[in-house]
Amino acid sequence: MASKKSLHIESSGQLCIYCGACVGICPLNCIYLDETRITFDEKVCTRCEICVKACPVGAIEID
Amino acid sequence: MPDLKTDVLVIGGGPAGSMTAKWAAKAGARVLLLEKRQEIGSPVRCGEGMSKDWLPEVGITPGRWINVEVEGARIFSPSEKVFEINEKHAGNEVGYVVERDEFDKQLAIDAANAGVEVKLKTAAVALLKDGGRIVGAKVKEFGQTYEVRAPVTIGADGFESQIGRWAGLPTNIAVRDMDTCLQYRMTNVDCDARYCDFFLGKVAPGGYVWVFPKADGLANVGIGVQVSQVENPADARTYLDRWIEHHPGYAKGKKIDMVGGGVSISPPLKQTVADGIMLVGDAARMIDPLTGGGIANGCIAGKICGTVAAEAVLSGDASKEFLQKYEKGWRVRLEEKLYRNWLAKEKLVTLSDATFDKIIDALSGVRLEKLSVHNILRAVRDKYPEVTKEFEAFL
Ligand SMILES: Cc1cc2nc3c(=O)[nH]c(=O)nc-3n(C[C@H](O)[C@H](O)[C@H](O)COP(=O)(O)OP(=O)(O)OC[C@H]3O[C@@H](n4cnc5c(N)ncnc54)[C@H](O)[C@@H]3O)c2cc1C
């Protein structure tokens, strides 16, 4: 959807510590953590930005 | 891989899952415990503090998972006035500082010794449904997908729980009901190994900074910040780094590992069972909303959950109605305190640093026989009557 902002989860391990905080809080259940791999369902996400706040290390950005 | 059948399928090999599995096996059920990681208990995502009074109740015996035994807890106000609580009065968090990976492994060993089958590197990827009931899970073991059928399935999959959501249980939590946490294990710090320390106020909005001592001069130094009070990305890390910087005894220390995670600080869930399924531990949001401790509650509920799971299997009835026995059982044991502590947390997160200072100052001079909200407020009222006005509902 063109009107949606873009959400970027830094998942290569440069910032992400694979803690799962974002996974547990996402109200739409669109983030998945598979030990050291984060995947994210772009289509379901509403860009509510809750995960951005929940991430203790700032690995999620929305712009 | 051929499909499997079992009586009780437990998803998640944390403390709550292992406890549930063990007690279901002891009560006569065939139990399969799945853990998606390759190693139970690792990586550790925990401050590793726990009380010890509940251990006999669930049949956990002391072992090498105990790292240090502390004498008490100290609560520091923003201007660092101290209230000391000895072990007898301390809540959920004080007693031992543990090696959490060893602890989780010990519980899995206890489960295995009770007859539980354990599978590592095996994740549940979907629930199997028959009409409205849950009848097992689709799992992936070492990349191979197959089905496990079971009359009773248990979601013990921790804070990130998917099982509850897949089953349609209302497990979502509000942003004000979650803390985002970060912790460093540090060496060469000046902590007092006799105490678990908690620092309150704006140093950690809606949460606290903790220092839990470990053997050999190590300490777990961590923070929880209420998500609704986060203003900028990475606030948890920013606040923790700032706290360390302002405490010379810690600023000189060195970090040797880092863990993060989410902790629910919510009121108890309205529903934790449905046809063929029960939730336990963090997956059922059983963390104490005041202390953030979840190990004890997960284990206590796990014993009840496992026992009821076996009864359901043996009686051939895993309906939601039958599983009410668990729903009621864990609530009788835990709900009142969870709810009371959630109310207390709701109040505490609104307090100013000045109020925290007054409360801790009032408490630092008195000896409380028993640690209760009532006793605390009475002591505060004697010294700062204006402060207790805010707490009339509790008195
Ligand atoms: C930073 C931090 C500090 C904490 N400090 C303390 C403390 O000092 N004291 C305290 O009492 N509590 C503390 N807690 C809370 C405590 O860690 C939890 O309450 C406790 O781990 C809950 O146990 P559990 O068995 O419910 O879940 P977990 O321990 O999270 O176990 C869940 C398990 O399920 C597995 N799993 C998940 N999904 C699947 C799947 N689909 N298939 C198979 N397996 C799966 C996971 O890999 C994991 O091993 C802390 C939490 C955090 C984040």
Ligand code: SF4
């Ligand atoms: S922005 Fe909201 S919906 Fe999207 S992943 Fe984050 S928490 Fe989920």
Ligand code: SF4
């Ligand atoms: S909350 Fe942040 S660090 Fe934790 S898993 Fe999500 S993106 Fe990674």
